[in-house]
Amino acid sequence: MIVSAEPSIEELKERKVARHKCKESLLFSTRYLYKKIYRRRYIVRKHHQMMAEALEKVFKGEITRLIITIPPRYGKTELGVVNFMAHGLSLNPSSKFMHLSASASLALENSEKVRDLVKSESYRELFPEVRIKNSTDSKAKWYTEAGGGVYAAGAAGQVTGFGAGQTADDTEDTESKSVDEFISELEQKEGFAGAIVIDDPVKPDDADSDVKRLRVNNRYYSTIKSRLNSKKTPIIIIMQRLHELDLVGYVLSVEPDDWTVINIPALWVDEAGELQCLDPTKHTVADLVKMENSEDVEVRIVFQRQFQQNPKPREGLMFPMQDLQFYDPKLIDVEAQSEYSFSYTDPANKGGDSLASPIGRLIGDKIYLPEIIYSKDGTELVGPRIVDMIVRHKCEAAEVEANFNWYQFGGELRDQLAEVWEDCDMRLIKNTTNKHTRILAQKAFITKRFVFRSDWQFCSKDYRAFILNLTEYREIQDGASKNVHDDAPDAAAGMAKYFRAQFAHLW
DSSP states (O other): OOOOOOOOHHHHHHHHHHHHHHHHOHHHHHHHHHHHHHSSOOOOOHHHHHHHHHHHHHHTTSOSEEEEEOOTTSSHHIIIIIIHHHHHHHHOTTOEEEEEESSHHHHHHHHHHHHHHHHSHHHHHHOTTOOBOGGGOOSSEEEBTTSOEEEEEETTSOOOSOOBSOOGGGSOOHHHHHTOTTOOHHHHHTTOOEEEEEEOOSOGGGTTOHHHHHHHHHHIIIIIGGGBSSTTSOEEEEEOOOSTTSHHHHHHHHOTTTOEEEEOOSEEEOTTSOEEESOTTTOOHHHHHHHHTOSOHHHHHHIIIIITSOOOOSSOBSSOGGGSEEEOTTTOOHHHHOSEEEEEEBOOOSTTOOEEEEEEEEETTEEEEOOEEEEOSOHHHHHHHHHHHHHHTTOSEEEEEOOGGGHHHHHHHHHHHHHHOTTOEEEEEOOOSOHHHHHHHTHHHHHHHEEEETTTTTSOHHHHHHHHHHTTOBSSOOGGGSOSOOHHHHHHHHHHHHHHHHTGGGO
């Protein structure tokens, strides 16, 4: 008979420290248990840190509605579903979780992983108080002896007989505790009582089916939200974007102010203007750029949706990438060949908008765009950048849209420019026609006469953001399909209008 040795005093001390650290940090707990169970390191990357930081705020009650959008196969389920629920049970064994996924089989598989983790020897050594009832030990629904547990089902299926979180009578007044300056962060986390966790509620193949997509969206409001035991019970949606009106797009259109959104694209531009990727062992920058520039339209759509969290439609775009013209800056010296240089600035009119300020240089009957400022920075930062850009390109003229509260900004910009470059005629203009009408009127001119940099992905984060915004603009603006931010196409339309008026003989 094999008799297991009792742990030594040192081992008990190590477990006590590990227990405390695991309860303090979801990321530490994930790494610790992963190493214990699988005998290898859990590699932490930037996106894991971003996810963990947001999920910690859920545990503390600081966020009750959380959306995390992230590419597939980047560990979102391991950290955001399996370890999140196991960590919640370690904080409070009476926590009640509802887990939903695209299919019941996927949800059951994740539920089984949580259950196996909680039943593992490494977990039980740290949290012996978390015990699963033998009488309810199934993948679809299982309970702890403290009354917590997990219920798993398909997002579009029946969801009955289980409530997530705890009722107000079952929990302490966490709101009054949160204002107590003496409460520790761990004590704050231990007030956590469970959540609804939705992971990839729609399959990629079903995303363009209105029937299947809407079945999930309608189920969210008709059934899923009714499963909350308290209005303070968190709801977490973790998914790859698949359609403009997938579950994320839908809830943001209905409850835009309720949700905290953590958007994690696979490819992005850092502060130095360099392209970066989430995890080079999965996809390098070169891999992702190749997908972004693929000749296969379907590959480009999948890349924007699932990898960039930018769910572009398959049709109906006003400026699809394949319709734009590009030039190689290494082969064409735009500054030396241009006959005229012009700057157009469209300030940000509302929250979330970006100021767009492209430079247009006329060569023959084409307008080349060598540089673009596209930024959400304040006027005190972006104003000097615009002036510097106008001076460097020796612009003969410039226009600033001065609608709403931007007249003062335009005047200040004109005064700053006059001090350093007197040869530029800067004018403040007001547009009175509908923005979409203005853009639509210049569509053909922009696609036929504008020439953008072929290295737009790499030359600057501003240029890249401008092109992405331009190429996601819809031809038809209606209802939920209406573009929220149209800064790039509006600035392009303003520049097109100027050149068409000043050089009408060329066109």
